[in-house]
Amino acid sequence: MRTFLFLAIVVLSGTGGDIAVTHAMKQIGEVKNFAPRALLGVLGRVLQSGWMWLGIALMALAFFSLLALLSWAQVSFVVPATAANYVVGAVGAKFLLKERVSQARWAGLLLVAAGVALVCAAR
Amino acid sequence: MKQAWLCDAHVPMTSSRNLLPKTIALLILVPIFGSLGNVLLGKGMRGVGEIRDLSVPSLAVYLLKILSSGWIWLGIGSLLVFFVSYLLVLSWADYSYVMPVTAVGYVLAPLLAHLLLGEAVPGARWVGAAFIFLGVALVGRTPPSTTGQI
Numbered sequence: 001m002r003t004f005l006f007l008a009i010v011v012l013s014g015t016g017g018d019i020a021v022t023h024a025m026k027q028i029g030e031v032k033n034f035a036p037r038a039l040l041g042v043l044g045r046v047l048q049s050g051w052m053w054l055g056i057a058l059m060a061l062a063f064f065s066l067l068a069l070l071s072w073a074q075v076s077f078v079v080p081a082t083a084a085n086y087v088v089g090a091v092g093a094k095f096l097l098k099e100r101v102s103q104a105r106w107a108g109l110l111l112v113a114a115g116v117a118l119v120c121a122a123r
Numbered sequence: 124m125k126q127a128w129l130c131d132a133h134v135p136m137t138s139s140r141n142l143l144p145k146t147i148a149l150l151i152l153v154p155i156f157g158s159l160g161n162v163l164l165g166k167g168m169r170g171v172g173e174i175r176d177l178s179v180p181s182l183a184v185y186l187l188k189i190l191s192s193g194w195i196w197l198g199i200g201s202l203l204v205f206f207v208s209y210l211l212v213l214s215w216a217d218y219s220y221v222m223p224v225t226a227v228g229y230v231l232a233p234l235l236a237h238l239l240l241g242e243a244v245p246g247a248r249w250v251g252a253a254f255i256f257l258g259v260a261l262v263g264r265t266p267p268s269t270t271g272q273i
Contacts, residue, residue: 067164067189068174075165076233076244076252079158083229083255086262108261115229115254122247 003123006069007078011085014062015092020055027051080119086112149212150224156205157225158232162239163198169240170194222263229255 028045046052069078087109093099101109171188189195212221230252236242 067168067195070161070165071168071171072173074242074244075162075236075240076242076248078165079161079232079236080229080248080252080255083259086259102265104265105262108258108263108265111254111258111261113258115251115256115258118247118251118254120251122245122251 003069003073004120006065007081007084009065010062010069010082011088013058013065014082015085015088017055017058017062018089019092019096020051020058024049024051024055077119077123081116083112084116087116146212146216149208150216150221152208153205153212153221153225154228154231156201156208157228158235160198160200160202160205161232162235163194163201165236166240167192167194167198219263219265223260226256226259226263229259 024046027049028042031039031042033039066078066082090101090105090109094101167189170192171185174185176182209221209225230249233242233244233248233252237244
């Protein structure tokens, strides 16, 4: 039970962190100029973005929860089980970000979900 | 050198015939260092011991143990190599080309955990890992943008 609780924290906070960082970078805009001075300007805007800090906090939570999980669960269980983030990410993208998810992609995600279910069943 | 990468980025590299040696090298490094990083973190956390008590003082003790573990730092170093290689290869190669290769990590991590940490991996877990690899590879081969077709 505790294993699945921590797995859920790793997956949800990791995916949430990705979404928050993506949102921050979309607000900042595409990085086109790779001159050092321009990159410093981008870095300045990144550090002022609330979404970026939220994303970093969520990713840190995901990392430390992963470490806690690895302190009692096997690596060969934990790594495949965290692939659930693909499924959570697609569902989140569809319902929160209103992205369209193609049928071929749902087929792939169904395979991932079946794989994660097998890995969890064989714990 | 960096200028050449920027120029390459405009040419989609989906054909395996014109793969550059640096692309092949990085595509091999990405799943190896990603999986190795997680295995090293697992090794380190075994040394730290099972985290049971979630009160603030004991979490501080765990954190100190984690930060003083050589295996954890090796794992973080390995994940940094993974991350930098991943970003580099994505700066010139298509994501749909890179993603199926990195999905190898879902099979490679259990393999390394079995070989290096001696984990007993049940058969169904191998099958599950293979399903995940195929599923991620399939997701990667579908068009990346779904909010507007070109």
